[in-house]
Amino acid sequence: AQSVSQHNHHVILSEAASLELGCNYSYGGTVNLFWYVQYPGQHLQLLLKYFSGDPLVKGIKGFEAEFIKSKFSFNLRKPSVQWSDTAEYFCAVTAQTGANNLFFGTGTRLTVIP
Template identity: 90%
Template sequence: AQSVSQHNHHVILSEAASLELGCNYSYGGTVNLFWYVQYPGQHLQLLLKYFSGDPLVKGIKGFEAEFIKSKFSFNLRKPSVQWSDTAEYFCAVLPPFGNEKLTFGTGTRLTIIP
């Protein structure tokens, strides 16, 4: 079964700082990869996803992520964060075939200080 690790549990940054949130997964085959964001008191929204092709994917709100197959990583980045980026960020993986389940990491809480 697949698993996902998000090493940063809580990240605190000042506005305009650059962001990188780590995500590593374990699975032997092809996977679909996702980053979801959960703003305080709200539901999960899809930030970006990777299925195949260019390993650098761009999402909404200026976020991007890079899939590095050799490192089993899918780190999330943003060059300049804003106060409104304060939220919980979840990395998730889903093997593309069979009755597999979407497996989430434990989440990273991001706090942006104005």
């Protein structure tokens, strides 16, 4: 069965610091990878996704993620965070076989201090 690990539960950064949130998945086949974000009081929304092609994916608000197949990883990065990036970030996977649903990691809460 698929599983997704996000090892950072809570990350606290000052504005302008660089961000990297880890995401590892366990699944032997082809996967589609997603990062969703949930801002305070808002619903989940897509930041970026990877399903084929260039393993470096750029998303909204300056976020990017790199799919490294050999490491089963899809880490999220941003070179300079802003206070408005304070949110909870979820990594998720869909597999190419089996159910179509997203398998989510447990989430990483990011707090950016002005």
